[in-house]
Amino acid sequence: RLVSHVLGIETSCDDTGIAIVDTAGQVHSNVLESQQEFHTRYGGIIPPRAQDLHRARIDAVCERCLEQAQLKPEQLKAIAVTTRPGLPLSLIVGLRFARHLARRHQLPLLPVHHMEAHALQARMEHLEEINYPYLCLLISGGHSQLAMVNGPGRLTLLGETLDDAPGEAFDKIARRLRLYVLPQYRLWNGGRAVEHAAQAAQNRDAFEFPLPLAQQRNCNFSFAGIKNNSFRAIRHRERAEHTPPDGIISNYADFCAGLLRAVSRHLMHRTQRALEYCLQQRLFGETPPTLVVSGGVANNDVIYENLERLSLAYNCRCYRPSKRYCSDNGVMIAWHGIEQLLQHQNASLRRDIDKIDIA
Numbered sequence: 001r002l003v004s005h006v007l008g009i010e011t012s013c014d015d016t017g018i019a020i021v022d023t024a025g026q027v028h029s030n031v032l033e034s035q036q037e038f039h040t041r042y043g044g045i046i047p048p049r050a051q052d053l054h055r056a057r058i059d060a061v062c063e064r065c066l067e068q069a070q071l072k073p074e075q076l077k078a079i080a081v082t083t084r085p086g087l088p089l090s091l092i093v094g095l096r097f098a099r100h101l102a103r104r105h106q107l108p109l110l111p112v113h114h115m116e117a118h119a120l121q122a123r124m125e126h127l128e129e130i131n132y133p134y135l136c137l138l139i140s141g142g143h144s145q146l147a148m149v150n151g152p153g154r155l156t157l158l159g160e161t162l163d164d165a166p167g168e169a170f171d172k173i174a175r176r177l178r179l180y181v182l183p184q185y186r187l188w189n190g191g192r193a194v195e196h197a198a199q200a201a202q203n204r205d206a207f208e209f210p211l212p213l214a215q216q217r218n219c220n221f222s223f224a225g226i227k228n229n230s231f232r233a234i235r236h237r238e239r240a241e242h243t244p245p246d247g248i249i250s251n252y253a254d255f256c257a258g259l260l261r262a263v264s265r266h267l268m269h270r271t272q273r274a275l276e277y278c279l280q281q282r283l284f285g286e287t288p289p290t291l292v293v294s295g296g297v298a299n300n301d302v303i304y305e306n307l308e309r310l311s312l313a314y315n316c317r318c319y320r321p322s323k324r325y326c327s328d329n330g331v332m333i334a335w336h337g338i339e340q341l342l343q344h345q346n347a348s349l350r351r352d353i354d355k356i357d358i359a
């Protein structure tokens, strides 16, 4: 069978990512320019600055990507680009660049929903094992969702967060805790820093958090309670220890362990409800029950291993993408493009490039 290559462009937030993937799931190149270091200095992402950085880098990122794959644009089957959701100023840079590339080389342009790309990514490495439909827990810096995945463009939402996303909660709490004053965590995202710090805990029961939405019989999430309880607990410890304004509480590792357990328990509790619902309603049909965990927070081994244990207890298989593909990158966008090709059997790919827009 003939192999086709798709180039994927991701600029929805603060990473400029471009990658080339083929129909067999092989990654030919994957170039990622992070803006993390820049934004860390300003305590968060400033959208116009993010746009400037995307603009300044996207040409070189694309050139390096084609060079690494040793491919010419003419050898591509299509260009895939994130069109939503994300920061409009960032999305538009990727889309304009993709339009220009598609026009110049007369290639189809495939719009990609960023969260859907996260949800499909695990199939790239497990195409034989992960069949539609499957249950997906999508946990990132911007989202917390449980969805039935039936194919590209065909997700059924079962539940979502009522307030913060788990990655967002980790990021905000880590900043409030001032984990970044420890040099090893200076450039790490909040979730990764909390996971690492928790490993050094002496007393894992020092910080307890109530289970959110414990009484609600649905699949929604809420992380605002955990966040506010965290802020309160940190303030309390800081007062007791007279922590200086640029210092960190002494038992921060114990705090991180408690926080990680609280987030993990909540995710498990809601995923359990979704699994029971899907099995009861026979939503998996003839397909073996499968749970896919994706998005940046799926990087977390404690969270993933807990979810894996839960799903195995229901005779449900559990997967996540390799760590390098859990967080934002061009590969997942290119793979979503491949999924679109597979779905449409190459038909109806000719779309009016100008009609594809952000949001």
Ligand code: KG4
Binding pocket: 139, 140, 141, 142, 143, 166, 167, 168, 170, 171, 189, 190, 191, 192, 195, 295, 296, 297, 298, 299, 300, 301, 326, 327, 328
């Ligand atoms: O999917 P992603 O790269 O970007 C979004 O679409 O949001 O996810 C980024 C989020 C950040 O909030 C970060 O704190 C979280 O993923 N994250 C983690 C870990 N690595 C990244 N959270 C928990 N544990 C980790 N190891």
Ligand code: ZN
Binding pocket: 114, 118, 140, 295, 296, 327, 328
């Ligand atoms: Zn993402």
